[in-house]
Amino acid sequence: MTPAETVADLAAELGQLLPELVALLPEPVADATTGSSQHHKVTGSPAPWHAEAAGVLFTIHAGVRDLEQDLIYVVSGQLRDRRGGSDGNTLAALAAITRLVHGAPETRTRQVQATLSGWIHAACQVRDIGRAERWIPIHVPAGELPPACPYCSTYSIRLAQESGRVRCANGRCRDIEGNPPRGRLDRNQLNGSALIAWRDGRQTYYG
Known part of the structure; x- marks a missing residue:
């Protein structure tokens, strides 16, 4: 991107x-x-x-x-x-x-x-913003680990089901620009595999 x-x-x-x-x-x-x-x-x-x-x-x-x-x-x-x-x-x-x-x-x-x-x-960060969104772990096939956060290496990535937004739930985690990691679910245009496109340009492939 x-x-x-x-x-x-x-x-x-x-x-x-x-x-x-x-x-x-x-x-x-x-x-x-x-x-x-x-x-x-x-x-x-x-x-x-x-x-x-x-x-x-x-x-x-x-x-x-x-x-x-x-x-x-x-x-x-x-x-x-x-x-x-x-x-x-x-x-x-x-x-x-x-x-x-x-x-x-x-x-x-x-x-x-x-x-x-x-x-x-x-x-x-405003109180009440996004309170209706439900943040859940990213679904992966049974027996597989979810994708790890590329910034803190924990399994703290969460997905907002309604919007497709993604964030790291680790409050201390920061991306390469110093911001809390946020991104969006996307697809690889070549093979259709699932990926997370992070705001700082990094991509995480999974699935």
Whole structure:
């Protein structure tokens, strides 16, 4: 997997996490000091606010736009008007980033990769994110060992059944870029064998 392809995968994963962060933000409520409320909130109670999710979400919204602007300048030598602040514009900026990296130097593309990985890691650390996902050991035929993590050599690889995302459950484990190992199930295009494509470019074959 090339650095540009990895950026595309990371951008897609980040785009999937954004609605989960938005869902944790509060519903509109009236000023609690007035004693009224909306949307069936308890009268007089403080407005709910997931500060952790909000902080990460706003950091990503601003950062994605900054990253797009930087890549536009790197690729074209020009500056363009910054996108507006809607969720749709954030997704559009992510899509633009996946195209722009094809014209950027590989070192810059790897920096983009690390930046996106950092945002994904921050989003995944937010309480309640991904709580519906069930992380299980990777299934292998009876009598065979599951694939070992290529970074810590333990059998701590876990799979999210719904999304196909993969991670190492060893909290101390780090990939070659210093991030918690995360990847995605994939297939070898030559022979169809199963593999894990890790974010830092490494691949683990099994099965």
